[in-house]
Amino acid sequence: xxxxxxxxxVTLLVALPARAAxxxxxxxxxxxxxxKQIGGEHVQVTSLALHTQDPHWVxxxxxxxxxxxxxxxxxxxxxELEVGWLPTxxxxxxxxxxxxxxxxYVDCSRFAGLREVPAGKIDRALGDVHSGGNPHYTYDPRxxxxxxxxxxxxxxxxxxxxxxxxxxxxxxxxxxxxxxxxRWRGELTALNGVNVVAYHRxxxxxxxxxxxxxxxxxxxxxGIPPTPAHVARVLKQARAQSARLVLQEGxxxxxxxxxxxxxxxxxxxxxxxYTDFAGGQTYLEHVEAWVQQLRAVAG
Numbered sequence: 001x002x003x004x005x006x007x008x009x010v011t012l013l014v015a016l017p018a019r020a021a022x023x024x025x026x027x028x029x030x031x032x033x034x035x036k037q038i039g040g041e042h043v044q045v046t047s048l049a050l051h052t053q054d055p056h057w058v059x060x061x062x063x064x065x066x067x068x069x070x071x072x073x074x075x076x077x078x079x080e081l082e083v084g085w086l087p088t089x090x091x092x093x094x095x096x097x098x099x100x101x102x103x104x105y106v107d108c109s110r111f112a113g114l115r116e117v118p119a120g121k122i123d124r125a126l127g128d129v130h131s132g133g134n135p136h137y138t139y140d141p142r143x144x145x146x147x148x149x150x151x152x153x154x155x156x157x158x159x160x161x162x163x164x165x166x167x168x169x170x171x172x173x174x175x176x177x178x179x180x181x182x183r184w185r186g187e188l189t190a191l192n193g194v195n196v197v198a199y200h201r202x203x204x205x206x207x208x209x210x211x212x213x214x215x216x217x218x219x220x221x222x223g224i225p226p227t228p229a230h231v232a233r234v235l236k237q238a239r240a241q242s243a244r245l246v247l248q249e250g251x252x253x254x255x256x257x258x259x260x261x262x263x264x265x266x267x268x269x270x271x272x273x274y275t276d277f278a279g280g281q282t283y284l285e286h287v288e289a290w291v292q293q294l295r296a297v298a299g
Contacts, residue, residue, distance in 0.1 A: 078109030111150030199248035
């Protein structure tokens with residue numbers, strides 16, 4: 001009789017489903033890609049924004065609120081980058097696990113060294129200026145070292161059973177990224193000290209990592225479309241500073257940047273702003289694509 005009891009217990013345990021993967025929702029693809037590499041088989045990761053979308057202007061659709069309703073962890077870029085749409089989705093999700101202050105609410109800006117933190121009063125007359133600083137730290141792979149470690153620590157807090165795996169995977173990610181950055185530095189030496197024009201104020205992190213100098217922004221203020229008078233000033237600055245490149249993300253229009261490139265002799269470089277997470281691209285593969293694209297025009 002006892003033998004039959006043990007057989008029944010073993011049969012029941014075998015029939016039980018494996019522990020469900022931790023549901024991680026990231027606001028942007030770069031953070032989704034890093035969370036997936038760190039979480040591995042222990043996580044199921046979704047990105048709310050696509051790699052082709054300006055992260056300031058994501059539609060707060062019901063299906064995105066549903067993703068948040070099912071989430072165990074929310075990983076966000078923070079510094080008000082998602083302020084126009086994420087709060088609406090959080091309210092609609094009614095999920096206490098991912099609300100601000102909860103263990104599952106992971107604001108990755110806490111791990112990054114933020115640039116351009118305003119010293120004075122902020123108002124809309126200044127354009128789309130973020131009170132906590134420039135939120136586009138994912139454009140600097142150096143910042144992603146601390147971000148990866150922060151995500152690993154946050155996942156371990158929510159899911160302590162797999163804490164060792166998260167720590168190990170984050171160490172692997174950091175080692176691979178540091179190795180790649182050492183190689184990239186050698187491949188991009190021709191860009192050191194080059195003057196460039198940038199479209200939006202999202203590029204200072206990338207510019208600092210590349211060693212280039214932004215001499216003018218196509219937008220007169222962050223998020224404000226350029227006027228003819230401002231474009232004329234940008235052209236004057238670009239010529240005076242011998243700007244060699246015009247940089248922008250793919251979600252911005254190229255009409256004005258094409259004109260600036262033509263009038264100044266600079267080369268227009270349209271970068272993919274985020275990792276194509278939905279297409280299976282990793283963060284390192286994404287930056288590698290940037291490096292090869294920039295290397296091709298650096299000579």
